[in-house]
Structure formats: C-alpha cells, structure tokens
Amino acid sequence: MKMIVGLGNIGNEYAGTRHNTGFMAVEKFAAEHDIEINKQKMDAMFGTGMVDGEKVMVVEPTTYMNESGRAVHPLMQFYKLDLDDVVIVYDDMDLHVGRIRLRNHGSAGGHNGIKSLIAHLGTDQFNRIKIGTDHPKRQSVVDYVLGKFTLEQQGPLSEAFDKTVKALDEWVAGTDFAKLENQFN
Numbered sequence: 001m002k003m004i005v006g007l008g009n010i011g012n013e014y015a016g017t018r019h020n021t022g023f024m025a026v027e028k029f030a031a032e033h034d035i036e037i038n039k040q041k042m043d044a045m046f047g048t049g050m051v052d053g054e055k056v057m058v059v060e061p062t063t064y065m066n067e068s069g070r071a072v073h074p075l076m077q078f079y080k081l082d083l084d085d086v087v088i089v090y091d092d093m094d095l096h097v098g099r100i101r102l103r104n105h106g107s108a109g110g111h112n113g114i115k116s117l118i119a120h121l122g123t124d125q126f127n128r129i130k131i132g133t134d135h136p137k138r139q140s141v142v143d144y145v146l147g148k149f150t151l152e153q154q155g156p157l158s159e160a161f162d163k164t165v166k167a168l169d170e171w172v173a174g175t176d177f178a179k180l181e182n183q184f185n
Contacts, residue, residue: 001055002172003081004029005072007090007113010045010062018133019145021091021157022113023060025131025164030058032165042078043071052173068113069120076121087127087171088117089164091145095132098156100163102181103128127177129167131160 006026014020030037035049035058046059057079061071076086090113095101105125108114118124134153136144149157167184171177 001057001079001081001085002051003057003059003075003079003086004168005059005061005068005086005088007065007068007088008060009064010060014146016148017146018091018093018149019065021131021133022089025089025129025161026058026060028161029165029168042074043067044075046075051169054172056172065116066112067116069116069118072117073120083121083123083126084177087129087168087177088114089129089131089168090114091133092130093133093135093141093145095130095134096156097132097134097149097153098160099132100160100167100184101130101132102167102177102184103130104177104181127171129164131157131164 004026006022008014008020008023027037030047033049033051035047037045037047037058037060039046043063044059044061046057048055048057059075061068063071090111094109104127107124108118163184167180171180
C-alpha cells in the first residue's frame with residue numbers, strides 16, 4: 001500500500017488558502033482516481049482506492065498543519081508502512097506558483113507541518129512534493145499563507161496540481177522517487 005498525505009488546515013475558513021495547497025493537490029489526485037476522502041481514523045480523514053494495481057490511501061490530517069506528524073506517524077505504524085511507501089504534499093513559499101519540487105529528504109525549511117513530521121517520524125528522510133505558493137511581498141507570512149490565491153495565480157497553480165498528480169501517478173506505478181526528482185524538478 002502507498003500513502004499520499006496532503007498537509008493543510010481543516011475547516012471551511014481555511015478552504016482554498018495557500019496553506020491548504022497540499023489538501024487541494026491530493027484532492028485532485030483522489031478525484032482523478034475516484035477515491036473519496038470520507039473516512040476518519042487516528043486524527044485524519046482518508047480514502048482508499050486502487051491505482052495502477054496498487055492500493056493507495058489518500059490522507060488529510062485533522063490535527064491542523066502544525067501537528068501533522070501526530071496524525072501521520074500512527075497511521076504509518078497501524079498500516080505497517082515504510083517511509084518509502086509515503087509521500088507528503090505541501091505548500092512552499094520559496095517556490096514560485098506553478099513550480100513543484102520533489103525531494104526524498106531534507107530539513108523543514110521553516111515549515112511547521114514538516115517540522116512536526118520530522119519530530120514524530122524521527123527522521124527527515126521521507127518523500128515530499130513541495131508546491132510553490134510564492135513569498136509574500138508586503139504582508140505577514142501568516143496572513144499570506146492563510147490567504148487565498150489571486151486570479152493570476154490560478155492558472156499556474158492548476159498546472160502545478162497537474163504535474164503533482166502526474167508525479168504521484170508515476171510513483172504509485174513503481175517509478176523510483178529519485179528518478180522522479182530528476183524528471184520533475
């Protein structure tokens with residue numbers, strides 16, 4: 001089984017915000033594969049389905065961004081998943097909207113959701129797809145990440161989601177994550 005985790009904040013007030021980019025991306029993946037994210041377990045909403053002959057679980061932690069590891073680690077233990085069986089999808093202010101970057105390890109880079117994952121997993125050696133949200137120009141980081149994408153950003157954001165889904169499809173089909181890094185970065 002493969003687990004794809006989108007990071008974000010639960011609740012209608014956060015829907016469509018930059019910090020929920022991970023949720024939006026995995027929801028697009030789930031929709032394209034007829035996976036309904038409608039079950040709840042261990043501080044997460046999730047859905048499962050078959051993709052390319054592989055069972056896939058799409059997860060959205062319900063712990064809010066800063067405690068994402070509290071949801072992901074118990075799910076990994078319960079389903080006996082290795083780090084190689086998991087991909088984390090999240091927002092990154094250091095990338096322009098429309099860009100994605102795949103990494104199989106690295107620091108949190110100031111991202112509190114990733115800090116939580118590193119703390120709970122005990123390692124920074126896990127697959128991730130970062131989706132660009134741009135950096136705020138004149139507003140606080142908190143206001144920016146909790147704000148919505150502009151009309152001008154919608155097209156490039158949609159392209160980033162398409163690339164993310166394609167990368168996830170190839171990963172689920174068995175392509176090595178390091179090879180995907182070379183292909184999509």
